[in-house]
Amino acid sequence: MENNLFNKIKLLKQIRPEAGFALSSRRIILDTTKKSHYQILFKKQLQQTFILSAAMGMAVVLLVIVGRISSLPLEGLSPELISSLNSKDLTLEQENLNFNIQLAEAKYYKESTTQVTMALNNDLDSVAMQKQAENINSLIKELAL
Amino acid sequence: MKKIVFILMIFVLGPFVVRGQTTINIKTALQGIVDNLEQLSRRLTGNEELKIRKAALKNVIDLATAESNDLKNKLIKLEGLEGDYLKLRDTLLKELGNHSNYYDSINSVLERETNLVKIKNLSTQLKDWRRIVYHPILQRIINFILVFEGRDVLQLAEIRFNNISSDLRKVSNLEIIKDSPLNNLLVKAEGSLNKARELQSASMLIILKSSNNDTQKLIEDELDKIRETYSYFVEMSDWLKKASKK
Numbered sequence: 001m002e003n004n005l006f007n008k009i010k011l012l013k014q015i016r017p018e019a020g021f022a023l024s025s026r027r028i029i030l031d032t033t034k035k036s037h038y039q040i041l042f043k044k045q046l047q048q049t050f051i052l053s054a055a056m057g058m059a060v061v062l063l064v065i066v067g068r069i070s071s072l073p074l075e076g077l078s079p080e081l082i083s084s085l086n087s088k089d090l091t092l093e094q095e096n097l098n099f100n101i102q103l104a105e106a107k108y109y110k111e112s113t114t115q116v117t118m119a120l121n122n123d124l125d126s127v128a129m130q131k132q133a134e135n136i137n138s139l140i141k142e143l144a145l
Numbered sequence: 146m147k148k149i150v151f152i153l154m155i156f157v158l159g160p161f162v163v164r165g166q167t168t169i170n171i172k173t174a175l176q177g178i179v180d181n182l183e184q185l186s187r188r189l190t191g192n193e194e195l196k197i198r199k200a201a202l203k204n205v206i207d208l209a210t211a212e213s214n215d216l217k218n219k220l221i222k223l224e225g226l227e228g229d230y231l232k233l234r235d236t237l238l239k240e241l242g243n244h245s246n247y248y249d250s251i252n253s254v255l256e257r258e259t260n261l262v263k264i265k266n267l268s269t270q271l272k273d274w275r276r277i278v279y280h281p282i283l284q285r286i287i288n289f290i291l292v293f294e295g296r297d298v299l300q301l302a303e304i305r306f307n308n309i310s311s312d313l314r315k316v317s318n319l320e321i322i323k324d325s326p327l328n329n330l331l332v333k334a335e336g337s338l339n340k341a342r343e344l345q346s347a348s349m350l351i352i353l354k355s356s357n358n359d360t361q362k363l364i365e366d367e368l369d370k371i372r373e374t375y376s377y378f379v380e381m382s383d384w385l386k387k388a389s390k391k
Contacts, residue, residue: 082316084308085382093301094375100301101294101368106287106361109212112175113280116205119178120272122265126186133182140175143168 104142111139167215174208177201195261202255202268206248209279213248216286217241223293229353230293237289240282247274285352288360292348295364299338299345302371305378306331306338321388327381334377341370 017025098104115135118124124132181201189197217238226234251271258264313331316322344367351360 082309082312082385084305084312085378085385087379087382087386090305090375090378090382093305094372094379097298097368097372097375100298101291101364103291103361103365103368106291109283109287112208112212113275113283116178116208117272117275119182119201120205120268120275122268124185129182129186133179133186136175136179136182140172140179143172143175 108139108143111142115139167211167218170211171208171215174204174211177204178208191261195259195264198261198264198268199255199258202264202271203252205271206252206255209275210245210248213241213244216283216290219290220286223290226293230349233289233353237282237286241286244279244282247278285355288348288352288364291361291364292345292352295345295348295367298371299341299367302338302341302374306334306374309334309378309381325388326384330377330381330384334374334381337370337373337377341367341374344370 016022115132119132119136178201181197181204184197185194185201220234220238220241223234251267255264255267258267310331313322313327322328344363348360348363348367351363
């Protein structure tokens with residue numbers, strides 16, 4: 001009875017996985033281990049980089065704050081410190097001066113009144129009429145409305 | 146949603162459309178007068194002359210109407226008017242309304258008239274009216290508009306000056322600022338701005354009293370002083386740019 005049992009156990013020990021299955025399982029196991037290892041390494045690297053960048057960023061912010069409140073002479077001056085001297089805004093305002101005060105338009109109205117009043121004159125001869133037409137033509141060209 | 150966008154577009158683009166249309170109307174009427182004058186300078190039959198003189202007078206009325214609408218829009222657009230200035234603006238708008246009525250009455254006579262002599266008389270009547278009534282009021286309206294345009298430009302320059310002064314105060318303890326030409330330029334800018342203010346005050350007083358032609362000169366001088374102020378601002382800005390590159 002006992003011998004019989006030992007024989008059966010010996011038979012069970014001889015059981016082996018099919019060669020293909022063994023090979024593919026080994027590959028999967030080995031691959032997984034490898035990937036996990038690299039992932040851990042990458043994560044650690046990322047964390048370190050993040051901590052380093054944050055520290056550097058904080059240092060820059062601190063330097064800027066200290067720089068602004070300090071009364072020490074600066075070698076260079078940031079234009080943002082005096083934003084009201086921004087050259088783009090200034091140039092725009094300067095360019096708009098002529099547009100906002102329309103002296104040219106006032107000139108047009110003055111000339112238009114004279115020229116049109118003359119055109120209403122019934123006593124103009126043909127030469128004077130031609131001349132008047134030319135004057136009004138120049139007025140159209142100069143019209144700065 | 147579409148309705149809101151449409152209403153917004155009317156508010157934003159409306160004034161430009163109105164102004165553009167006014168300019169086109171003025172140019173078209175002026176071109177019409179030029180064409181009529183060229184036609185009248187040729188040898189014409191009585192009927193041809195009647196037709197062209199009527200067209201010329203119609204063009205003058207159209208021009209006057211377009212100019213009147215342009216001036217009305219400009220007066221209405223002026224903001225922040227108070228007291229006597231508000232009253233004067235309303236008076237000027239009323240005058241322009243009377244002018245429109247006068248043009249309408251001339252136009253209705255012109256449409257019916259078929260007699261060349263009477264058309265010529267109508268032309269003379271309009272010419273005299275423009276000289277005696279329209280021209281002095283026009284001068285007053287133009288001065289009024291110019292003075293308030295000047296005020297707005299001056300206010301903008303004052304805001305710019307105050308902002309620059311305030312910014313400079315914030316950094317006044319920096320050595321680079323202490324040794325810079327910025328403060329000196331700011332003093333110069335203030336001097337020009339003060340002169341512009343004096344000219345503005347003088348022109349504000351004059352427009353209440355008369356249609357004096359000197360108003361225009363005052364505004365021109367004021368504009369020169371504001372230009373001068375900006376030239377100092379630009380000089381400051383240029384210095385700052387150079388300093389920041391060092």
